[in-house]
Amino acid sequence: xxxxxxxxxxxxxxxxxxxLEEDKPVDRLAKVWSALWPKLAAVFLAVAAWxxxxxxxxxxxxxxxxxxxxxxQLGNLLGEGEFYRAIAIxxxxxxxxxxxxxxxxxLVGASVARVRPLRxxxxxxxxxLQTMPSIAWFPLAILLFQLSESAILFVVVLGAAPSIAxxxxxxxxxxxxxxxxxxxxxxxxxxxxxxxxxxxASLPSFVAGLKQGWAFAxxxxxxxxxxVILANRPSIGARLQFARELSDAPALLALMIxxxxxxxxxxxxFNQVDGHIRRRRGLTAGA
Amino acid sequence: MTLTVEDLVSVAPAxxxxxxxxxxxxxxDAVRALxxxxxxxxxxEFVCLVGASGCGKTxxxxxxxxxxxxxxxxxxxGGRRTGLMFQEAALFPWLTAGANVELALELRGVxxxxxxxxxxxxxxxxxHLRGAADQRPHELSGGMRQRVALxxxxxxxxxxxxxxxxxxxxxxxxxxxxxxxLERLWSTTGLTVVFVTHNVREAARLGDRIVLLTSRPGxxxxxxxxxIPRPRRIESREVAALAADVTxxxxxxxxxxxx
Numbered sequence: 001x002x003x004x005x006x007x008x009x010x011x012x013x014x015x016x017x018x019x020l021e022e023d024k025p026v027d028r029l030a031k032v033w034s035a036l037w038p039k040l041a042a043v044f045l046a047v048a049a050w051x052x053x054x055x056x057x058x059x060x061x062x063x064x065x066x067x068x069x070x071x072x073q074l075g076n077l078l079g080e081g082e083f084y085r086a087i088a089i090x091x092x093x094x095x096x097x098x099x100x101x102x103x104x105x106x107l108v109g110a111s112v113a114r115v116r117p118l119r120x121x122x123x124x125x126x127x128x129l130q131t132m133p134s135i136a137w138f139p140l141a142i143l144l145f146q147l148s149e150s151a152i153l154f155v156v157v158l159g160a161a162p163s164i165a166x167x168x169x170x171x172x173x174x175x176x177x178x179x180x181x182x183x184x185x186x187x188x189x190x191x192x193x194x195x196x197x198x199x200x201a202s203l204p205s206f207v208a209g210l211k212q213g214w215a216f217a218x219x220x221x222x223x224x225x226x227x228v229i230l231a232n233r234p235s236i237g238a239r240l241q242f243a244r245e246l247s248d249a250p251a252l253l254a255l256m257i258x259x260x261x262x263x264x265x266x267x268x269x270f271n272q273v274d275g276h277i278r279r280r281r282g283l284t285a286g287a
Numbered sequence: 288m289t290l291t292v293e294d295l296v297s298v299a300p301a302x303x304x305x306x307x308x309x310x311x312x313x314x315x316d317a318v319r320a321l322x323x324x325x326x327x328x329x330x331x332e333f334v335c336l337v338g339a340s341g342c343g344k345t346x347x348x349x350x351x352x353x354x355x356x357x358x359x360x361x362x363x364x365g366g367r368r369t370g371l372m373f374q375e376a377a378l379f380p381w382l383t384a385g386a387n388v389e390l391a392l393e394l395r396g397v398x399x400x401x402x403x404x405x406x407x408x409x410x411x412x413x414x415h416l417r418g419a420a421d422q423r424p425h426e427l428s429g430g431m432r433q434r435v436a437l438x439x440x441x442x443x444x445x446x447x448x449x450x451x452x453x454x455x456x457x458x459x460x461x462x463x464x465x466x467x468x469l470e471r472l473w474s475t476t477g478l479t480v481v482f483v484t485h486n487v488r489e490a491a492r493l494g495d496r497i498v499l500l501t502s503r504p505g506x507x508x509x510x511x512x513x514x515i516p517r518p519r520r521i522e523s524r525e526v527a528a529l530a531a532d533v534t535x536x537x538x539x540x541x542x543x544x545x546x
Contacts, residue, residue, distance in 0.1 A: 282425020
């Protein structure tokens with residue numbers, strides 16, 4: 001008697017169906033709300049604390065204005081053409097610097113991860129660079145490039161590239177050995193092993209590095225724009241500095257909120273990408 | 288009757304393991320994983336290797352797969368392709384089930400994309416996973432993942448399938464069905480299978496031959512021909528009786544290490 005193939009097929013199909021979880025209905029609205037309300041509550045608490053501090057007269061109103069005044073100032077800013085020009089200049093610097101940092105970081109990370117002597121030589125240096133405050137680079141940057149766009153770019157790249165390189169190195173280091181073995185069994189070696197196994201396996205860590213790199217780029221850029229103020233180049237940082245010089249507290253705080261918001265929005269984009277990768281690979285709890 | 292060339296070719300083993308030793312490290316501290324292991328596996332034969340921990344089974348499979356080379360002795364697969372399956376499915380989590388099989392085809396050198404897609408669908412069909420091509424590994428059950436891994440190993444167009452405890456992490460019911468599935472695939476394709484397991488009953492259920500390895504270092508201790516007619520059931524009396532014999536011998540081997 002041969003194995004009854006049809007019976008076996010039915011049994012396997014039955015077991016497969018039982019093994020797989022049933023899709024639970026998802027209430028989208030409830031999901032959005034459960035993600036939203038803690039954020040709203042946090043914003044409310046922060047604004048409330050701010051308002052209470054103002055009411056306590058800890059500092060005079062012209063130094064620490066109330067949330068309502070700052071929001072009003074923010075509204076004025078949003079109606080101003082010059083403000084958008086400043087944002088555009090700042091964002092262009094951020095994107096150029098970040099793109100360069102991604103390029104440099106990826107190249108350095110990939111070579112350091114692959115070449116062992118290079119790793120021994122500069123592996124810890126990269127981590128060291130990562131912990132170095134970017135503001136400490138500015139005196140040198142200004143000496144090298146004078147007060148110029150290049151000085152800002154230099155520091156932004158130096159701030160962001162180490163994190164990006166480190167993310168890639170960590171990703172390559174932590175490729176599960178079993179997957180490497182599986183790749184070799186399938187006949188992949190050298191560059192093909194890199195392309196089909198090592199790089200895709202290190203993607204989540206690389207994205208984490210990209211995200212951290214962005215945070216460092218944004219911080220370095222803000223520091224740079226406060227220090228390197230160029231004529232006819234209004235930027236968020238320059239406006240922040242002017243607001244301080246003019247003791248325009250509401251404008252200063254409004255600009256800080258803008259800096260914070262841009263940071264949060266970009267972080268949100270990274271989180272979306274990260275979440276997408278994790279969901280596809282089944283790395284999230286309850287996915 | 289005279290022997291023809293064809294007869295001689297078919298007599299040559301699919302896998303010839305000749306006095307293979309493998310040691311890690313050098314000098315008195317070297318760890319001997321395998322000690323003069325000799326084993327011939329005929330083409331189309333299903334051989335089960337059983338042994339306790341430390342019998343060097345993973346080392347042996349790595350050597351046959353060509354991932355590592357022996358310290359002494361030779362391994363001859365006559366240029367046959369080998370496929371290797373592990374206890375874990377080791378599927379790439381960033382690819383769908385279908386794409387995992389397609390990657391194996393691509394690495395084997397199948398150039399055309401449409402051809403890869405068609406062949407992958409066919410291979411998944413052969414392990415009864417027609418509908419799972421677009422699913423990702425984490426969406427599949429353990430048994431389904433192992434079948435995708437089997438399809439991926441078949442995609443290598445291997446004549447010799449090496450299996451390293453492939454069903455060790457599955458529940459009994461799934462394992463039982465996968466035994467049937469593997470037996471069916473093996474009997475319809477003429478594959479040569481080298482199957483490593485801790486589970487002596489599984490070996491008696493599946494193998495044409497059971498080879499018992501000692502531990503530290505791994506040596507061939509005994510070999511049992513399995514004459515039980517197929518299809519077999521793991522519950523059958525004959526399987527149980529043979530498994531009892533092999534287990535007794537295995538235990539006496541393990542006892543040697545208790546002193």
